[in-house]
Amino acid sequence: MSDRLKVGLALLATYTIWGSxxxxxxxxxxxxxxxxxxxxxxxxxxxxxxxxxxLRGSAWPTGHEMLGGMxxxxxxxGIGNGGVVLGLxxxxxxxxxxxxxxxxxxxxxxxxFWGSWPNRREIIGLxxxxxxxxxxxxxxxxxxxxxxxxxxxxxxxxxxxxxVLIPRVKQASGLMGSGAQMVGASASLAIAALATGEHxxxxxxxNSLLAFSYLVIFGSFVGFSAYSYLVPRVRPALAISSAYVxxxxxxxxxxxxxxxxxxxxxxISLPLIIGGVLLMSWAKTATPAKATA
Numbered sequence: 430m431s432d433r434l435k436v437g438l439a440l441l442a443t444y445t446i447w448g449s450x451x452x453x454x455x456x457x458x459x460x461x462x463x464x465x466x467x468x469x470x471x472x473x474x475x476x477x478x479x480x481x482x483x484l485r486g487s488a489w490p491t492g493h494e495m496l497g498g499m500x501x502x503x504x505x506x507g508i509g510n511g512g513v514v515l516g517l518x519x520x521x522x523x524x525x526x527x528x529x530x531x532x533x534x535x536x537x538x539x540x541x542f543w544g545s546w547p548n549r550r551e552i553i554g555l556x557x558x559x560x561x562x563x564x565x566x567x568x569x570x571x572x573x574x575x576x577x578x579x580x581x582x583x584x585x586x587x588x589x590x591x592x593v594l595i596p597r598v599k600q601a602s603g604l605m606g607s608g609a610q611m612v613g614a615s616a617s618l619a620i621a622a623l624a625t626g627e628h629x630x631x632x633x634x635x636n637s638l639l640a641f642s643y644l645v646i647f648g649s650f651v652g653f654s655a656y657s658y659l660v661p662r663v664r665p666a667l668a669i670s671s672a673y674v675x676x677x678x679x680x681x682x683x684x685x686x687x688x689x690x691x692x693x694x695x696x697i698s699l700p701l702i703i704g705g706v707l708l709m710s711w712a713k714t715a716t717p718a719k720a721t722a
Contacts (some may be wrong), residue, residue, distance in 0.1 A: 437513060440657035443671040448678025449521040450648040452660030452687060454514050458642035462627035463514040466616035466641060471506060474649030475611025481501050482605045490601035491608055496629075498600035498615025505591025509560040519577025520570055523690045526679030527565055528581040530702045534558040535589035539707055543597065551709045558705025566590025569718060607653045673703040 457466050474512050483489060490498060516525055532554055535561065547555055571578045600606045633641070656671075676699065683689035 432662070436659065436721060439655040439658045439673075441509060443659065444674045445678060446647050446652045446655070447671055448526070448675035449682055450644060450652075451517070451679045452649060452682050453640045453644045455522050455648055455687065457637050457644060458514055458630065460624065460633040460637040461641060462629060463518060464511060464618050464625065465623050465627050465629070466621040467510050467514050468615050468622055469613075470617040470641065470644050470649065471502075471510075471611040471618065474645050474653075475502075475606075475615060478604055478611065478650065479608035480554065482603070482608065487601075487603070487605050490605060493599055493607070494601045495609050497598040498606050498609025499616065501591050501594055501598055501662070501715070502596065502610030502613030502615075503601060504587050506610060507617035508587025508622075509584050510614065511618055512580045512587060516581035516584060518578045519574035520581065522685060522687060523680040523683040523689050523691065524565070524568060524570055525581055526683075527695060527698060527702060528562070529585050529588070530673065530676040531558060531562050531582075532585045532589045533706045533709060534562075534702075535586045536592050539545060539586075539590050539593045543593070545637070547700050547709075548683040550711070554705045554708030554711075556705070557708060558702050561701025561703075563692055563697040564701060568692050568698075570692070579657065590666040604654060604657050607657060611649065662690045664709070664714040673706045676703065 454466075461469075479489075505520070513525060513529065516528075520528075537555060539552055541547065566578065601609055680691065680699065684691060
């Protein structure tokens with residue numbers, strides 16, 4: 430199999446799998462307590478991924494690397510994914526995916542705290558993206574569930590801050606580091622589940638178990654493996670291109686499989702949010718090219 434074909438398959442996996450996890454979480458939480466479900470998902474996937482990498486010859490993370498990876502996981506996946514599963518109790522998968530599409534926009538702002546403030550072109554992208562989020566806030570479903578909108582915005586900011594911190598915190602490289610992040614997320618979600626009094630009231634249904642298995646195997650193992658394969662081999666703009674493809678996949682799947690409606694506000698905000706992320710991505714790649722020339 431050629432390298433080009435491997436890259437293409439990895440991109441396809443991040444586009445389709447991560448775009449479908451919103452619907453997977455929606456189905457899984459039908460009979461799973463939301464925070465407990467995410468805790469179990471990341472515990473199984475994180476420990477399994479670390480064991481798999483160890484069997485392939487990778488060294489265990491040092492104590493410092495393990496703490497760094499777990500800390501990133503608390504922010505990136507604990508707040509990021511925990512907010513998503515809670516928000517899905519109030520808001521449709523399509524709207525959830527659109528709100529989370531604002532993560533790269535928040536990341537550009539958070540990067541400024543480390544001296545990497547957006548340039549003029551990126552500011553245009555930020556303005557367009559935030560305009561899309563503002564339009565989305567007028568959607569009737571969000572107006573009826575402002576708490577869900579708040580939690581999902583917090584999730585988007587958690588994912589963004591975690592992404593910005595990844596290269597700034599010492600942790601194990603590759604999939605071993607991803608496994609440590611999921612272990613950290615699992616621990617924080619377990620604490621949150623206990624604090625909120627979550628508990629299972631009945632055995633999960635078959636559909637919820639299938640959705641949970643999909644999230645563990647494909648959403649975590651396959652998705653993270655594909656992304657880790659892409660990062661060192663393609664341009665950063667291409668590696669993170671799933672940020673503006675996933676919402677479109679989620680909206681389509683929500684419409685086809687969960688009978689979700691697409692409101693006029695969604696139709697307006699979708700191109701604005703994705704367009705803002707695209708403008709920022711183009712600005713990041715255009716600036717270095719100009720400097721090199």
